[in-house]
Amino acid sequence: MSAPTDTPIRPRERDTIIQALSAGVVPRVGLKYIQVGRLREIQAILRDLDRIADGGSAVRFVVGEYGAGKTFFLNLIRLMALEKRLVTISADLAPDRRLQAIGGQARNLYAETLRNLSTRNKPDGGGLGGVVERFVADADEEARKSQSPIQDVIQAKLASLRELVGGYDFAQVLTAYWRAAESGEQAGKDAALRWIRGEYATRTDARQALGVRAIVDDASVYDHWKLLAAFVRLAGYTGLLISLDEMVNLYKLQNKQARDANYEQILRMVNDALQGSASGIGFLFGGTPDFLLDTRRGLYSYQALQSRLAENSFATGELVDFTGPVMRLQSLTPEDLRILLEKLRNVFASGDPTKYLVPDAAFDAFMDQCNKRIGEAYFRTPRTVIKAFVQILAVLEQNPNASWQALVGGAELEADRPPVEAPTPDGDNELTILKI
Numbered sequence: 001m002s003a004p005t006d007t008p009i010r011p012r013e014r015d016t017i018i019q020a021l022s023a024g025v026v027p028r029v030g031l032k033y034i035q036v037g038r039l040r041e042i043q044a045i046l047r048d049l050d051r052i053a054d055g056g057s058a059v060r061f062v063v064g065e066y067g068a069g070k071t072f073f074l075n076l077i078r079l080m081a082l083e084k085r086l087v088t089i090s091a092d093l094a095p096d097r098r099l100q101a102i103g104g105q106a107r108n109l110y111a112e113t114l115r116n117l118s119t120r121n122k123p124d125g126g127g128l129g130g131v132v133e134r135f136v137a138d139a140d141e142e143a144r145k146s147q148s149p150i151q152d153v154i155q156a157k158l159a160s161l162r163e164l165v166g167g168y169d170f171a172q173v174l175t176a177y178w179r180a181a182e183s184g185e186q187a188g189k190d191a192a193l194r195w196i197r198g199e200y201a202t203r204t205d206a207r208q209a210l211g212v213r214a215i216v217d218d219a220s221v222y223d224h225w226k227l228l229a230a231f232v233r234l235a236g237y238t239g240l241l242i243s244l245d246e247m248v249n250l251y252k253l254q255n256k257q258a259r260d261a262n263y264e265q266i267l268r269m270v271n272d273a274l275q276g277s278a279s280g281i282g283f284l285f286g287g288t289p290d291f292l293l294d295t296r297r298g299l300y301s302y303q304a305l306q307s308r309l310a311e312n313s314f315a316t317g318e319l320v321d322f323t324g325p326v327m328r329l330q331s332l333t334p335e336d337l338r339i340l341l342e343k344l345r346n347v348f349a350s351g352d353p354t355k356y357l358v359p360d361a362a363f364d365a366f367m368d369q370c371n372k373r374i375g376e377a378y379f380r381t382p383r384t385v386i387k388a389f390v391q392i393l394a395v396l397e398q399n400p401n402a403s404w405q406a407l408v409g410g411a412e413l414e415a416d417r418p419p420v421e422a423p424t425p426d427g428d429n430e431l432t433i434l435k436i
Contacts, residue, residue: 037336044322053238059273064329067383089113090243106218135235229281239280247287
């Protein structure tokens with residue numbers, strides 16, 4: 001996934017990368033220009049993606065401290081999945097978006113993931129319409145070749161969906177989409193896509209628009225993800241990857257019953273993936289060590305999950321085992337971080353070595369400064385270091401007469417500033433943490 005340092009970088013990608021890193025968040029594009037390390041983790045994930053594409057299933061819990069690179073890694077996996085012709089859906093959990101609820105929060109999560117549906121041709125989301133159109137176009141081509149009515153072909157292709165929970169209504173909605181497309185009724189097509197995205201709040205509205213009596217609700221989110229996984233394979237894709245970040249929001253839930261209900265949904269997904277009950281579907285969960293290990297509020301507080309997610313006790317020190325569902329992000333080495341700084345310099349220069357803003361000597365000087373300010377841990381959570389270096393390059397770009405030596409020597413890192421008191425899980429206030 002790494003790109004050569006002399007590869008030209010398009011202005012849009014360059015500006016997006018710089019803007020995101022300056023704010024301490026992960027860019028949605030151009031990750032290949034700044035990816036370093038994580039080779040063994042990537043190899044393990046590639047095996048997972050191959051298994052999904054082959055009709056199997058996979059589940060991973062990507063665990064790391066704030067700033068350790070979870071979101072970056074999840075986005076990188078998403079791009080890798082698109083290259084293997086998987087469909088990806090993704091969302092961050094939030095107070096109004098979770099896996100199980102009774103007040104619409106689970107449906108909100110489902111709707112957000114569907115809005116972010118991506119394919120190789122639509123990597124930035126909004127790809128649901130294209131997937132449905134591809135299904136209809138393939139059915140039309142098959143009907144022409146077999147000289148059969150297209151409606152019969154569509155019904156035959158959707159027959160397998162009717163065997164799944166909620167599949168009959170899903171098939172009815174897809175049939176309604178085809179009929180609207182045949183008659184040129186854009187409103188009918190939009191109504192069908194709204195239903196698939198889970199945007200109908202009441203059954204009455206869905207019945208009036210599409211003639212179906214069911215909708216995506218809080219209790220059926222996982223079932224509809226499985227339906228979607230089956231449908232995208234019918235549409236010619238290799239499978240579905242579901243990526244959910246900020247799982248710590250479940251850990252923050254005050255009500256134990258609500259937490260356990262969400263953990264029960266995670267258990268269903270884990271069981272289906274590990275037992276081979278699911279087909280062509282993968283799950284990625286991004287969270288902190290507390291979300292996983294806390295025996296009072298985390299996943300380990302749910303006994304069934306603790307037994308399934310327990311890590312290999314023999315994988316200690318430098319020994320690793322990537323066959324289990326938990327993947328702890330290994331720290332970047334100082335060598336990895338130096339390569340990353342080189343790549344950031346290359347991004348600012350749009351891939352042109354003649355436009356480098358700092359010489360190679362700046363990397364060692366900056367890393368020495370980081371080591372003095374925050375110790376050896378500076379490369380374990382690289383967000384702070386990346387943000388500071390990008391800001392230095394931004395100043396040099398806009399002030400050609402500035403001295404990089406002076407800027408590096410006076411670099412202020414977030415760790416130097418007075419710490420912000422983080423809320424306890426039992427507190428009422430929330431802390432928004434940017435991550436990379």
